[in-house]
Amino acid sequence: MPVELRDTYLFTTLTDPQLEQVRTLSRKINLGEDEVLFECGTPASRFFLMLSGQIKLSRLSMDGNEKVIGIVHPGNTFAEALMFQEQPSYPVTATAIKDSELLGFDNQQFSQMLRGSVDSCFRMMGDMSQRLRSLIKEIDDLTLQNATNRVAGLLYQYQLMREAETFTLDAPKGVLASRLSVKPETFSRILHHLSDKEIIRVKGNKITVLNSDELRELSHEDPFTGTKKINIPGGVCPLTGNKRCL
Amino acid sequence: MPVELRDTYLFTTLTDPQLEQVRTLSRKINLGEDEVLFECGTPASRFFLMLSGQIKLSRLSMDGNEKVIGIVHPGNTFAEALMFQEQPSYPVTATAIKDSELLGFDNQQFSQMLRGSVDSCFRMMGDMSQRLRSLIKEIDDLTLQNATNRVAGLLYQYQLMREAETFTLDAPKGVLASRLSVKPETFSRILHHLSDKEIIRVKGNKITVLNSDELRELSHEDPFTGTKKINIPGGVCPLTGNKRCL
DNA sequence: TCCTATTTTTAACTACACTCAAATAAACCA
DNA sequence: TGGTTTATTTGAGTGTAGTTAAAAATAGGA
Missing domain, CATH: 2.60.120.10 (Jelly Rolls)
Structure with missing residues (x-):
């Protein structure tokens, strides 16, 4: 359209x-x-x-x-x-x-x-x-999440946006890597690692999410608001009952 | 006032x-x-x-x-x-x-x-x-500069704002370190290192800039615009004659 | 289809900044 | 002032992600 x-x-x-x-x-x-x-x-x-x-x-x-x-x-x-x-x-x-x-x-x-x-x-x-x-x-x-968290976050966002377990990375991996401030080699290694743990399946630029819960956990995103979970001393998010979220 | x-x-x-x-x-x-x-x-x-x-x-x-x-x-x-x-x-x-x-x-x-x-x-x-x-x-x-560049950048900014070679860090070093996304230990070590190279002199929270040119060089800031120098293939900043700046 | 160029992956190694731990210095308060 | 707390510094060791290099996979063009 x-x-x-x-x-x-x-x-x-x-x-x-x-x-x-x-x-x-x-x-x-x-x-x-x-x-x-x-x-x-x-x-x-x-x-x-x-x-x-x-x-x-x-x-x-x-x-x-x-x-x-x-x-x-x-x-x-x-x-x-x-x-x-x-x-x-x-x-x-x-x-x-x-x-x-x-x-x-x-x-x-x-x-x-x-x-x-x-x-x-x-x-x-x-x-x-x-x-x-x-x-x-x-x-x-960039400052509070490590490379794996960021990659997981990207994949989790894709999954939410496409509303599907399987989706296609719409940009070259190298570009996505740079978007996440990670070297292409590291990006590749992390995808491989997530595959090994059977959280995702990778086939070229097609990704299938096998364990969405684990992926979300790794991404440190809040399931309800779709925003980053952050730690607030003694705080709980009124919306989700989770730790208070951004 | x-x-x-x-x-x-x-x-x-x-x-x-x-x-x-x-x-x-x-x-x-x-x-x-x-x-x-x-x-x-x-x-x-x-x-x-x-x-x-x-x-x-x-x-x-x-x-x-x-x-x-x-x-x-x-x-x-x-x-x-x-x-x-x-x-x-x-x-x-x-x-x-x-x-x-x-x-x-x-x-x-x-x-x-x-x-x-x-x-x-x-x-x-x-x-x-x-x-x-x-x-x-x-x-x-955060992504293109290392810890030393960032510390140098902070000090260079202080020097420009205060318009003086000697100035006082107006927040605890630990807070400034976090501002730069650096651990306090690393911040301390970098200040020490810059002292060794006689670029600055540190006395508590008082800093004296001994070699402003070197400090600016380390910070990757543009002297005229006060903004970050970045590399543009074949490009030169029309204002400064330097590599084109942000 | 082959050949080339680019992208991605794999492997071995390195380094920057972090962690942990302890010493020192500075700030705070009774 | 002394004693306690907090901030900063110093040292030693570690780990994550980067670097370098090369192989493998993929894409693109003749």
């Missing part, structure tokens, strides 16, 4: 004329695999809505190591938060990892339109708030 | 009557050292402005490890982004590490006021955008 402008989180509160205005501001962009949309450090004048394909957002360290900060899927917008900075520059490089179609929106013009719609401002703020939350979770993962 | 409401980033665009309204919504809060303002996972109904003291924002892993996500200083607001979530709950625990005074603002009421001021919405979005950027930098630090 094609992505509809009005179904996009950021645009749902717009009136028809506003939506039409937004449509006229947008420019269609096509990217081939491995093509770069923008590079880290360059001035940011547009933000984007994915229509199809897949894009990775990444940073490169001085010694040449790449860290994938995020993977963008159809229906998602990205780089919109930069609109509100003085002299915005992209903090990541965006590279298509599949042939992709997207819409680009001019920051200035969109910002102008936002001024006419407090509702859209609130949408935007909800969106940014969500992103902040997920980045905090990410920092939590 | 006491913190003035109208000098606070979030409130500077408010009109006098709006500011007065905000003032009436605020409630003064006093915290003693080690007192907890809110706990991770509890429902969030207010956000805060620091007037004096110091507060740490932290998370606890299942096995009891603490990670300090941030340290809040007078003049800063925190937890305001939660206002825009459906059923907001604090993603961190806030604990005073010095006796502190703050103002609490009711989310509902403040949100209502925001609807009357697009300018303030834009302030808020600028604020959140900034926070997003700093969290991305944080993830960069």
Whole structure:
């Protein structure tokens, strides 16, 4: 199904004329695999809505190591938060990892339109708030969880999203590894290890979850809220009866 | 100097009557050292402005490890982004590490006021955008920089902010260590090591920078923009002539 | 289909930062 | 002031994930 402008989180509160205005501001962009949309450090004048394909957002360290900060899927917008900075520059490089179609929106013009719609401002703020939350979770993962926890967490998320025991990893393992801040070799070893313990079965990029409970346990995620379990002294989550959750 | 409401980033665009309204919504809060303002996972109904003291924002892993996500200083607001979530709950625990005074603002009421001021919405979005950027930098630090780089980065930031070769670490070393996701022992060892190389001199919590260039080099920060240097294939930062920077 | 290029896996080894333990230093309070 | 607690430092040993290298599997093109 094609992505509809009005179904996009950021645009749902717009009136028809506003939506039409937004449509006229947008420019269609096509990217081939491995093509770069923008590079880290360059001035940011547009933000984007994915229509199809897949894009990775990444940073490169001085010694040449790449860290994938995020993977963008159809229906998602990205780089919109930069609109509100003085002299915005992209903090990541965006590279298509599949042939992709997207819409680009001019920051200035969109910002102008936002001024006419407090509702859209609130949408935007909800969106940014969500992103902040997920980045905090990410920092939590990086600092308080080990590599196995993170891999388990990824697989558990896949299982929840696909609502199936068997699913396909939709990005190359190397990219997923970098997303988790783990080397490809380590990622491979961990998958193997989880196989040995009969928690999952791996066949190429197809994964079957054999023991979902154990996987969730390893991922330190809360079953009900789908969020990270964290230890609060004496605290119990009012929703789940589990230890209090984020 | 006491913190003035109208000098606070979030409130500077408010009109006098709006500011007065905000003032009436605020409630003064006093915290003693080690007192907890809110706990991770509890429902969030207010956000805060620091007037004096110091507060740490932290998370606890299942096995009891603490990670300090941030340290809040007078003049800063925190937890305001939660206002825009459906059923907001604090993603961190806030604990005073010095006796502190703050103002609490009711989310509902403040949100209502925001609807009357697009300018303030834009302030808020600028604020959140900034926070997003700093969290991305944080993830960069955690994944692409080693412990020494991070400690050097912290010291370099102190030096820039204080505009002095000699400065005082304003939080216990253990807290700073956790802020950097490093164990206190490792933090201590790295300071010692930097002393040995005559890059800094350490005397209790007083640090003197002896070799600022070397410190900056170790921190991988860009001298001009004050932001992280990252490697972009073939790219040079137009501002600094350095490798392109974030 | 073969051949090449890329990705993934396996294996042996290494190192950075952690753990554990104890000594020292600093802060706190009676 | 002395005595207790807490924070910091130092030392020795360990483990997790990274590095290096090479084999195996997979994908892609002629």
